[in-house]
Amino acid sequence: xxxxxxxxxxxxxxxxxxxxxxxxxxxxxxxxxxxxxxxxxxxxxxxxxxxxxxxxxxxxxxxxxxxxxxxxxxxxxxxxxxxxxxxxxxxxxxxxxxxxxxxxxxxxxxxxxxxxxxxxxxxxxxxxxxxxxxxxxxxxxxxxxxxxxxxxxxxxxxxxxxxxxxxxxxxxxxxx
Amino acid sequence: xxxxxxxxxxxxxxxxxxxxxxxxxxxxxxxxxxxxxxxxxxxxxxxxxxxxxxxxxxxxxxxxxxxxxxxxxxxxxxxxxxxxxxxxxxxxxxxxxxxxxxxxxxxxxxxxxxxxxxxxxxxxxxxxxxxxxxxxxxxxxxxxxxxxxxxxxxxxxxxxxxxxxxxxxxxxxxxxxxxxxxxxxxxxxxxxxxxxxxxxxxxxxxxxxxxxxxxxxxxxxxxxxxxxxxxxxxxxxxxxxxxxxxxxxxxxxxxxxxxxxxxxxxxxxxxxxxxxxxxxxxxxxxxxxxxxxxxxxxxxxxxxxxxxxxxxxxxxxxxxxxxxxxxxxxxxxxxxxxxxxxxxxxxxxxxxxxxxxxxxxxxxxxxxxxxxxxxxxxxxxxxxxxxxxxxxxxxxxxxxxxxxxxxxxxxxxxxxxxxxxxxxxxxxxxxxxxxxxxxxxxxxxxxxxxxxxxxxxxxxxxxxxxxxxxxxxxxxxxxxxxxxxxxxxxxxxxxxxxxxxxxxxxxxxxxxxxxxxxxxxxxxxxxxxxxxxxxxxxxxxxxxxx
Numbered sequence: 036x037x038x039x040x041x042x043x044x045x046x047x048x049x050x051x052x053x054x055x056x057x058x059x060x061x062x063x064x065x066x067x068x069x070x071x072x073x074x075x076x077x078x079x080x081x082x083x084x085x086x087x088x089x090x091x092x093x094x095x096x097x098x099x100x101x102x103x104x105x106x107x108x109x110x111x112x113x114x115x116x117x118x119x120x121x122x123x124x125x126x127x128x129x130x131x132x133x134x135x136x137x138x139x140x141x142x143x144x145x146x147x148x149x150x151x152x153x154x155x156x157x158x159x160x161x162x163x164x165x166x167x168x169x170x171x172x173x174x175x176x177x178x179x180x181x182x183x184x185x186x187x188x189x190x191x192x193x194x195x196x197x198x199x200x201x202x203x204x205x206x207x208x209x210x211x
Numbered sequence: 212x213x214x215x216x217x218x219x220x221x222x223x224x225x226x227x228x229x230x231x232x233x234x235x236x237x238x239x240x241x242x243x244x245x246x247x248x249x250x251x252x253x254x255x256x257x258x259x260x261x262x263x264x265x266x267x268x269x270x271x272x273x274x275x276x277x278x279x280x281x282x283x284x285x286x287x288x289x290x291x292x293x294x295x296x297x298x299x300x301x302x303x304x305x306x307x308x309x310x311x312x313x314x315x316x317x318x319x320x321x322x323x324x325x326x327x328x329x330x331x332x333x334x335x336x337x338x339x340x341x342x343x344x345x346x347x348x349x350x351x352x353x354x355x356x357x358x359x360x361x362x363x364x365x366x367x368x369x370x371x372x373x374x375x376x377x378x379x380x381x382x383x384x385x386x387x388x389x390x391x392x393x394x395x396x397x398x399x400x401x402x403x404x405x406x407x408x409x410x411x412x413x414x415x416x417x418x419x420x421x422x423x424x425x426x427x428x429x430x431x432x433x434x435x436x437x438x439x440x441x442x443x444x445x446x447x448x449x450x451x452x453x454x455x456x457x458x459x460x461x462x463x464x465x466x467x468x469x470x471x472x473x474x475x476x477x478x479x480x481x482x483x484x485x486x487x488x489x490x491x492x493x494x495x496x497x498x499x500x501x502x503x504x505x506x507x508x509x510x511x512x513x514x515x516x517x518x519x520x521x522x523x524x525x526x527x528x529x530x531x532x533x534x535x536x537x538x539x540x541x542x543x544x545x546x547x548x549x550x551x552x553x554x555x556x557x558x559x560x561x562x563x564x565x566x567x568x569x570x571x572x573x574x575x576x577x578x579x580x581x582x583x584x585x586x587x588x589x590x591x592x593x594x595x596x597x598x599x600x601x602x603x604x605x606x607x608x609x610x611x612x613x614x615x616x617x618x619x620x621x622x623x624x625x626x627x628x629x630x631x632x633x634x635x636x637x638x639x640x641x642x643x644x645x646x647x648x649x650x651x652x653x654x655x656x657x658x659x660x661x662x663x664x665x666x667x668x669x670x671x672x673x674x675x676x677x678x679x680x681x682x683x684x685x686x687x688x689x690x691x692x693x694x695x696x697x698x699x700x701x702x703x704x705x706x707x708x709x710x711x712x713x714x715x716x717x718x719x720x721x722x723x724x725x726x727x728x729x730x731x732x733x734x735x736x737x738x739x740x741x742x743x744x745x746x747x748x749x750x751x752x753x754x755x756x757x
């Protein structure tokens with residue numbers, strides 16, 4: 036996919052002022068593109084060896100050593116139930132290390148994440164009807180519509196990464 | 212190497228000089244504003260501390276002067292005297308005298324005579340006018356002419372040492388990694404450098420750990436007062452003996468066990484030891500003996516609280532445990548006394564006043580257990596009815612590095628702190644029996660339940676484990692026997708890897724809520740290794756046993 040540069044035609048031509056830009060790190064979950072604001076991303080790396088962590092929900096793949104920090108590795112496809120049938124995560128996957136308030140988490144993704152810049156105005160708040168309809172939508176910052184078609188779902192990591200969210204065990208605490 | 216005496220003297224000097232400097236500062240403040248409450252309180256506190264330190268070091272005169280000044284500042288604080296007139300003069304003379312005496316201690320010279328000063332201070336305390344001779348009136352400018360002194364010691368916040376220790380921990384992990392890589396690459400120059408790095412970081416680690424060590428005496432010396440107070444309140448006669456104040460231990464460990472030790476000592480006086488009448492009636496000396504001692508055993512530090520009191524009434528504890536539903540009468544009958552005493556450390560167990568009265572033991576002993584658990588320590592109990600009880604806290608010397616046994620389950624390494632391991636066994640299926648759905652073997656004539664570590668770690672849900680069978684047991688079973696609170700548990704693992712010193716990192720959020728793991732460590736190979744928390748494993752097993 037080509038990066039959309041500042042030069043891409045703005046929706047409204049009379050706007051001469053440079054629009055406020057947002058940089059995202061975009062990755063694929065299931066068949067959809069997801070993005071996280073680059074400020075929330077610490078680094079992108081090939082997934083290090085992950086040690087399985089007993090007594091954690093299945094979407095926590097385990098813990099890994101990321102430059103001396105031990106971080107939890109999370110599988111969002113499993114968390115959001117987006118995993119296409121018969122398509123397990125490949126041997127070589129990538130990890131996006133994202134920073135929550137006081138700790139770091141790794142998000143495991145199947146393809147190389149890529150940077151992407153777009154004007155803030157292109158991110159629309161999520162439509163009312165999807166709010167609270169499923170777990171995923173609670174963490175949406177908005178949906179970016181791309182001029183050439185296609186959308187990027189922008190996640191708000193701060194909502195996603197609260198300890199109670201991460202540790203929510205299926206069946207144990209009823210999801211609100 | 213400095214002797215302990217020298218070290219204590221230096222510590223005393225450093226503190227005393229600091230007190231002296233603060234005293235001078237607060238005195239000037241008081242001179243400007245005779246009603247300055249904070250300055251008065253500070254002076255009172257400084258005198259009190261200096262008095263205590265001086266007396267502990269055997270500098271009686273120094274302690275006396277500080278004591279008199281403390282009394283005087285107490286009177287001023289209570290508005291029975293005012294900071295004015297001849298009192299000011301005597302106080303300044305007194306503080307100067309303290310300074311001279313402290314310096315004399317530092318220079319190893321005899322302390323100057325302070326008889327006149329003490330008499331004057333006495334007069335002031337009694338409310339009389341001091342007798343000032345001319346010498347006192349002539350204020351020499353001695354103070355101005357004296358050289359300024361800086362102490363040879365620096366005070367450092369424990370937080371800074373903690374940080375240093377963490378950094379060294381990280382360094383050691385990377386060092387191990389470099390060592391492994393160097394061995395793999397097999398380049399002589401790299402290997403030599405790696406070995407040098409190994410030695411240096413070892414020294415560094417040792418030095419940082421050493422900087423954090425304090426004598427156990429720092430804590431023990433607070434107990435004579437506690438014992439006296441509790442004994443007075445209980446109207447008992449107690450003689451406290453202490454030994455091993457020089458034994459070195461990490462300052463933070465000492466901090467963590469402070470409450471636990473306080474608890475044990477109070478308990479020993481108020482419940483362990485009998486009243487004078489009771490003692491005489493049972494043919495014991497009237498004065499109860501309480502011993503607080505510290506000693507080293509291998510890499511551990513043991514702190515013992517021993518009394519020659521009435522001892523634990525094992526049968527009363529056994530009945531109580533059954534009453535409270537902690538065990539069944541049938542199971543309890545088979546437990547030996549150590550297993551019964553372990554109930555004393557169950558949360559809430561001892562809160563029942565009844566047990567305290569009967570057995571004389573156990574108000575909130577679970578506090579002790581919790582403190583030890585958080586350190587990875589152990590508690591040993593020895594007791595004989597009528598002869599007394601000994602509680603032994605087994606503590607690591609340092610929190611940073613722990614000896615651990617590495618075991619493997621499903622090709623993943625797990626570390627078990629050595630403090631909780633008892634033995635490793637290779638058992639043939641014939642040596643294992645199934646009792647009530649639980650695998651059991653006999654070790655030292657005691658039945659030890661066995662559980663596959665895999666099952667304990669990875670079986671989901673809260674329901675009990677499936678009843679164990681021996682059907683899928685092939686060949687010898689590798690069993691690691693762990694001991695917690697005198698309860699043994701055999702963990703069946705795939706294989707034993709090796710024994711190793713590990714640096715434990717705490718688990719970061721959000722995983723720190725899982726109590727099954729005491730933390731995580733990185734092996735030389737770069738592999739992440741979870742450190743098992745034996746107390747939590749034990750609890751999990753008790754909750755899930757079929």
